[in-house]
Amino acid sequence: MRKLLAVVAFAVAFGANGQEKVLRVVPHSNLNILDPIWTTQYMARNHGYMVYDTLFGTDEKSRVQPQMVDKWTVSQDQKQWSFTLRSGLAFHDGKPVTGEDVIASLSRWGKRDAMGQKLMTFVEKMDSPDAKTFRIFLREPCGFVLEALGKPSSNVPFIMPKRVADTPADKQIEEAVGSGPYIFRKEEFKPGDKAVYVRNPKYVPRKDPPSGTAGGKHVYVDRVEWNLALRDAQSQVNALAKGEVDVLERPAFESYEQLKQIADVRLVTKDPLGFQYMGRFNHLHPPFNNPKVRQAAIAAMAQEPFLRAQVGIKEFYRGCASMFTCGTPYGSAKGSEIQSKSNMKKAQELLKASGYDGTPVVILKPTDLAAIQKLPDVAAQLLRQAGFKVDLQAMDWNTVVSRRAKKDPPAQGGWNIFLTAWVAPDIWNPLTNAAIGGAGEKSWFGWPSDAQLEKLRDEFARATDDAGKKALAERIQARAFEIGTHAPLGEYVNPLAVRKNVTGWVIGPGDHYWNVKKN
Amino acid sequence: MLATIPVLLIVAVLVFLLLRLTPGDPAAIMAGDAATAEQIERIRAGLGLDRPIVVQFGIWLAKVLSGDLGESFYYRIKVTTLIGQRLEPTFALASLTILIAVVVSIPLGVLAAWRFGGWLDRALMGFSVMGFSVPVFVLAYLLIWLVSLKLGWLPVQGYVRISGGFFLFLKHLILPAITLSVIYIALIARVTRASVLEALGEDYIRTARAKGLPEVRVLVRHALANAAVPIATVIGIGIAILIGGVVVTESVYAIPGLGRLTVDAVLARDFPTIQGVILFFSFVYVAVNMLIDLSYVFLDPRIRY
Numbered sequence: 001m002r003k004l005l006a007v008v009a010f011a012v013a014f015g016a017n018g019q020e021k022v023l024r025v026v027p028h029s030n031l032n033i034l035d036p037i038w039t040t041q042y043m044a045r046n047h048g049y050m051v052y053d054t055l056f057g058t059d060e061k062s063r064v065q066p067q068m069v070d071k072w073t074v075s076q077d078q079k080q081w082s083f084t085l086r087s088g089l090a091f092h093d094g095k096p097v098t099g100e101d102v103i104a105s106l107s108r109w110g111k112r113d114a115m116g117q118k119l120m121t122f123v124e125k126m127d128s129p130d131a132k133t134f135r136i137f138l139r140e141p142c143g144f145v146l147e148a149l150g151k152p153s154s155n156v157p158f159i160m161p162k163r164v165a166d167t168p169a170d171k172q173i174e175e176a177v178g179s180g181p182y183i184f185r186k187e188e189f190k191p192g193d194k195a196v197y198v199r200n201p202k203y204v205p206r207k208d209p210p211s212g213t214a215g216g217k218h219v220y221v222d223r224v225e226w227n228l229a230l231r232d233a234q235s236q237v238n239a240l241a242k243g244e245v246d247v248l249e250r251p252a253f254e255s256y257e258q259l260k261q262i263a264d265v266r267l268v269t270k271d272p273l274g275f276q277y278m279g280r281f282n283h284l285h286p287p288f289n290n291p292k293v294r295q296a297a298i299a300a301m302a303q304e305p306f307l308r309a310q311v312g313i314k315e316f317y318r319g320c321a322s323m324f325t326c327g328t329p330y331g332s333a334k335g336s337e338i339q340s341k342s343n344m345k346k347a348q349e350l351l352k353a354s355g356y357d358g359t360p361v362v363i364l365k366p367t368d369l370a371a372i373q374k375l376p377d378v379a380a381q382l383l384r385q386a387g388f389k390v391d392l393q394a395m396d397w398n399t400v401v402s403r404r405a406k407k408d409p410p411a412q413g414g415w416n417i418f419l420t421a422w423v424a425p426d427i428w429n430p431l432t433n434a435a436i437g438g439a440g441e442k443s444w445f446g447w448p449s450d451a452q453l454e455k456l457r458d459e460f461a462r463a464t465d466d467a468g469k470k471a472l473a474e475r476i477q478a479r480a481f482e483i484g485t486h487a488p489l490g491e492y493v494n495p496l497a498v499r500k501n502v503t504g505w506v507i508g509p510g511d512h513y514w515n516v517k518k519n
Numbered sequence: 520m521l522a523t524i525p526v527l528l529i530v531a532v533l534v535f536l537l538l539r540l541t542p543g544d545p546a547a548i549m550a551g552d553a554a555t556a557e558q559i560e561r562i563r564a565g566l567g568l569d570r571p572i573v574v575q576f577g578i579w580l581a582k583v584l585s586g587d588l589g590e591s592f593y594y595r596i597k598v599t600t601l602i603g604q605r606l607e608p609t610f611a612l613a614s615l616t617i618l619i620a621v622v623v624s625i626p627l628g629v630l631a632a633w634r635f636g637g638w639l640d641r642a643l644m645g646f647s648v649m650g651f652s653v654p655v656f657v658l659a660y661l662l663i664w665l666v667s668l669k670l671g672w673l674p675v676q677g678y679v680r681i682s683g684g685f686f687l688f689l690k691h692l693i694l695p696a697i698t699l700s701v702i703y704i705a706l707i708a709r710v711t712r713a714s715v716l717e718a719l720g721e722d723y724i725r726t727a728r729a730k731g732l733p734e735v736r737v738l739v740r741h742a743l744a745n746a747a748v749p750i751a752t753v754i755g756i757g758i759a760i761l762i763g764g765v766v767v768t769e770s771v772y773a774i775p776g777l778g779r780l781t782v783d784a785v786l787a788r789d790f791p792t793i794q795g796v797i798l799f800f801s802f803v804y805v806a807v808n809m810l811i812d813l814s815y816v817f818l819d820p821r822i823r824y
Contacts, residue, residue, distance in 0.1 A: 030783065032593035033549060040551030114555070154551060170561045172595065190604055191594040192783055193775035230676055230773035238663055238675040239773075368786070395542070398786055401552075402544035405559055413542070420552065444555065 021221040021518050023502065026230050026239070027511065028250035031195050034184075035172040037112050040154035042423070046511045049213070050197045050224070051092075052158035052178030055083065055102065056150030057214030060508040062273075062328045062428065064150035065214035067206065068097065068159060068179070078141035078464060085132045088204040091161050091179045099128025104165035106149075106157060111169035113155035115431050118461060119148045143464040144431055151432065152213045152509055153425035181205070181217040181514045182224060195226040197513075210515045212508025220504065220517040233370065240265055240497055246518060248497040249511050252370050253311055259497045267495040270505045273325050273424035277306055277372070277489035278435060279379055282416050283448045285409050287361065287388075292354035294484030297361075297417075298339045300347035300386035301379060303490035310374045310492075317492040323436060323477050325424040326491060330470060335478030339487060347386040360389045362410040364418040366397035375419040375489065404445045418445075419489070425509045430460045430476045435486045448485045523805045530801040531583065531794070532576075538790050539572050545592050545788040566592055579794065588795035593787060598795035601780060608678045609776035611688070612768070613761035615696035620703035621754060627704070628711025628750075629738055635716060643708060650705025659698045659771040666694060676773040695772040699765060703757050710753045714746030721745070747818040755811035759804045 027046065033039045036048030057067040066072070070086040089097035103126045110120035122142040128134045136145065149157055160178060167173045176184040182197035189195050205216035227245055230236055233252040239245045241262045251259060259265055279301055281288040288294050307317040320326035321336035333340060361383060365376035380392045391410075395403070400418055408414040427433040437443040437457070438450030456479060460472040480486075496505070504517040546563035547554070563569050567578070582589055588598035631643040667675045673694050679687040718724065719742050727737045766778030777796060784792035815822045 032787065039549055040554055041549075042551075044551070112558070170565055190775065191591075191596070191601065192780060193604070227677075227773065229678070229775040229779065232770050232773070234660060235663070235676050235771050235773060238668060239677075242667060242671075242675045244675055244677065396786055398548045398788060399543045402542060402547045402788070405544065405547045405556055407556075422552075442555070442557070 020223055022223045022225055023221040023247065023513060023516060023518055024225050024227060024245045025247045025513065026236050026245050026249060027226045027228065030192060030228050030231070031226065032191060033172065034176050036158055037109050037155050037169070038172045042154065042511075045154045045156055047176075047184070047195070048156055048158045048178075049510065049512050050180060050182040051176050051184045052160060052180045053089070053097075053217075054150065054156060054158060054213065056146055057212060058150050058152040058425065058508070059211035059214040060272075060506075061211075062425075063214075064146045065208070065211075067150075067214060068102075079138045081136040081138070081145055083134050083136075085134075086204070086206070087132075089179055090202055092177050092183045092200060093161070094202075095161065096131065097159060097179050098131040098162075099134035100131075101162045101165065102134045102159055103128055104162040105159045108160075108165045108167070108169050109155060109157040113151070113157070114434065115144070115148050115151055116155065116157065118431055119145065122461075140462070141464055142461060143469060144429075144461060147429065147431075150213075151425070153423055153432070179203075181219045191228075193229050195228060197224045197226075198222060205514075210506045212506070213510060213512065214508075215506075217512075217514035219514055221513075224513050237262075237497075240499065243499060246499045246502045250371070250494050251497045253313060253316070253494075255497075256313060256316075256495075264500050265497055266500050268498055268505050269493050269495045270507060270511075271424070271509050272493060272507065273327060273428075273509055274491055274493035275421045275423055276320065276325060276427055276491045277303075277310070277375060277419065277421050278427075279375070279417055279419050279487040279489055280404075280435060280446045281484065281486060282410070282414065282446050283485075284407055285414060285416065287356050287359045288416055288484075290354060290356075291483050292350065293356050295338055296347050296350035296354055296356070296386060297383060297388070298481070298484055298487045299342035299350050300344060300382045300388075301339065301487045301489060302342070302344075302382070303339075303488070305382065306375055306378045307490040307492060309378045310372065316495070317490060320488060320491045323427070323480055323486075323488050324430070324433060324473065325428040328424065328428040329466075330429055330473035330477075332474050332477065334474040335481040336488075338481055338484075344382075344385055351387045356387070358389050360391040360410075361416045362391045362393060362414070364400045364403060364415050365392050365394045366400045367394050369397040371494070372419055372421055376417075379417060379419060407441070407447070423509055430457050430473050436476060436480045438483070438485075446486065448483060450479070450483050453479050453483065453485075523802070523809075526805055527798060527801055531580065531798060534794050534797045535576050535579065536572075538788075538793060539575075543788040544568075545790065548787055549592065579791075583798070588798065589791035591784075591792045592789045593792075598792050601792060602777065602796060602799055605775060605777045605780045607680060608774050609762060609765060609769070609778065611681065611692055612695055612699065612765055612774060612776060613758060615692055616699045616703060616761060617754065617758055619696055619700040620707055620757065623700070624704040624707035625711050625743070625750065628708040629715050629743055631708065631712040632715035632719060632742070633734075633738055635719075640712070643712065647705040647709050650701045653701070655698060655702065655767045656771055658701060659695070659768060662694055662698055663771075676771075678772075678774045678776075695768050695774060698772075699761070699768045703761075706757065707750065707753055711743075711746065711750050714749045715742045718742040718745045744818075748815055748822075751814050751818055752811055755807050755814075759807040762800065762803050 029043050031043045033044045036044040054067050055069050056064050059065050070084045072083040074081050110116040122138045124137045124139045126136050164173050164175050181200055181203045183200050185196040199219045199222050205218050208215040210216050236248050237255050240248055281294050303319045311317040321333035321340040322331040324330040363376045363380055366373055380390045383390050404418045406414050410416050434444035438448050438453030440449035441447050456476045463469045501519045504515045506515050546559045550559045550562055627643055631640040634640050663675055667673050674691055677691055679691045681688045727741050766782050769776045769779045781796050
């Protein structure tokens with residue numbers, strides 16, 4: 001009998017220990033493109049962080065830290081940068097990561113990403129004198145080499161094998177082979193249903209503590225499954241409550257009250273910097289081709305009503321006078337008085353003084369994107385109160401995305417305002433913030449044209465000292481408010497909802513699954 | 520069978536043109552939020568969307584005629600493969616739904632007709648009205664709350680393929696099938712009731728009863744058999760509608776079926792997938808209709824083609 005009990009106990013213990021640890025995640029959206037360089041979609045970026053590694057990371061304090069790079073040097077004239085890769089880096093196919101792989105990856109990224117393109121305007125050449133070293137030679141000093149290489153959001157300069165990175169930049173890659181902490185199981189990928197990643201047993205994490213996208217990327221689960229089919233907000237909550245999934249990446253704001261009542265669930269503010277809402281004007285067509293009208297609109301668009309209507313939970317949102325994320329090095333209130341110290345009466349006066357002729361303002365309202373769908377209604381109401389004539393047009397988000405790319409007049413299928421949200425790293429500096437540009441038709445949708453703004457951004461790119469960069473960022477922001485590139489509409493966080501047995505969340509922007517433990 | 524070809528051709532042309540006329544640019548969607556106009560233009564050219572519509576249609580039609588429904592813009596896999604992946608969940612859900620609906624509704628309908636005006640008949644009519652009136656998602660949430668969250672009997676969501684074990688497969692499918700079957704139970708039961716009621720008024724029923732046949736036999740062999748044609752019609756239409764119309768149920772229960780694929784493709788403007796799936800649905804509609812027509816011959820020997 002004793003022998004039998006011992007056998008049973010052994011079997012139970014072995015069964016428990018031998019069981020695979022599977023982290024079941026409900027991501028914020030569907031994964032439909034697997035090339036994080038070809039698209040800026042956040043889901044592709046998150047897929048990238050599972051599969052690939054980066055040369056540098058950005059920690060929770062927004063500081064760039066080495067990741068695949070072991071050490072680096074920069075010449076006295078700041079034109080030659082030399083980097084040495086860490087030992088033990090290998091791709092999932094077993095081949096070592098070399099300088100040639102890095103150069104091919106950076107070249108492809110530099111053709112797609114806006115910051116990468118900017119960096120490449122400074123780059124004279126790149127080479128790899130030996131397998132573990134790569135060098136970047138600049139034509140003239142530039143102040144954002146490390147920020148670019150450690151860029152935490154789309155497009156992230158992920159390192160791929162040379163044979164993959166040699167894919168033309170306008171074509172999608174065919175393989176998902178990286179050197180990151182997880183291996184993508186292509187054979188288990190079912191579009192719209194499930195994406196599976198398994199632990200990369202050969203991954204060598206850094207010794208530093210994990211922080212943001214920097215530090216040691218330790219993997220404590222055997223497998224991460226992204227449930228791509230579970231997209232109904234209430235069903236997500238039900239599934240989490242029943243323990244059928246472990247993590248909800250972006251619960252609907254309306255779900256938090258219910259989530260707080262579930263005993264085995266807790267909320268985790270993994271990304272305290274969060275997101276910023278933005279109202280973007282079309283500078284090509286009346287009435288917003290007139291800077292005075294844009295200023296009147298910014299004055300009318302106070303942040304609190306947007307945040308209250310859209311987020312609704314006081315502890316999850318904050319006003320932020322900066323166009324760069326508040327709480328990051330370039331966050332400041334410089335030049336924001338037009339919005340932060342304004343009120344409806346002033347907006348009405350500004351509009352009257354602007355010579356606005358009653359041209360209707362076409363606002364694009366997405367009806368299927370819970371995270372932003374209430375913003376256009378608030379914008380419409382505030383602008384009406386200020387004296388604008390508003391035409392609020394409802395459509396699905398993908399129609400908004402298509403329509404905002406049109407430069408036609410609003411009456412012919414164009415637009416005047418659309419509203420969106422950005423993750424912090426996308427807007428925290430003048431080179432990543434797509435909305436702060438003045439290159440006319442080459443700018444991001446809305447196409448502001450302002451030579452002074454472009455000149456300041458160019459100076460920022462060349463500045464190499466932190467104090468000088470900060471001063472320039474302030475001047476850029478002040479100019480952006482002056483010409484009214486867009487209206488920042490406040491910031492918010494969207495905490496994860498997780499089962500209580502899932503711990504180890506790394507603080508920092510983005511959705512990453514290293515260091516996460518499931519007990 | 521030959522009549523299928525012009526129907527499918529008309530559907531193909533209409534779907535193709537409608538997609539090109541509706542707003543929404545797949546290139547802009549694929550490029551992501553921070554993409555520039557230049558990047559979007561390059562993607563558009565890569566997808567062949569910068570060519571004239573006639574050329575695009577010609578290329579697509581030539582592929583379809585050779586049995587190739589094209590490749591998804593997003594997943595870059597064959598649309599036929601995508602449909603293949605999604606067919607099992609939808610087919611399984613539709614089959615189980617219809618099975619439950621038929622097993623429950625036909626006896627109910629016959630009983631209601633038999634006890635016309637009685638409490639059973641009134642209860643059935645009341646249930647029918649409720650079945651038609653309660654939205655599927657409301658019923659789904661109520662059932663999930665009761666059966667999955669409170670009683671803990673069944674999973675909240677998800678789908679397990681039949682290859683993953685029949686018990687698990689059934690465990691995940693039973694609740695969505697019950698949810699979806701309610702409206703079909705209501706529909707088929709009403710049609711059965713009306714048809715059987717009509718048959719019960721016929722002379723041959725009176726004759727059967729006068730001969731002393733047991734009431735069950737009168738109801739099943741005489742009344743129901745003669746009422747079978749409209750019932751088969753409504754069941755057939757139900758199957759056809761189910762194949763393409765289960766999107767709400769699939770969404771609430773996270774079942775990766777054809778309905779969800781269609782909605783995702785429409786929202787993402789994945790033209791090849793939408794075109795392929797709708798052609799497939801059209802084919803299913805035509806095939807099911809044909810099968811219904813053929814079934815009439817067996818159900819009513821008087822019908823000849």
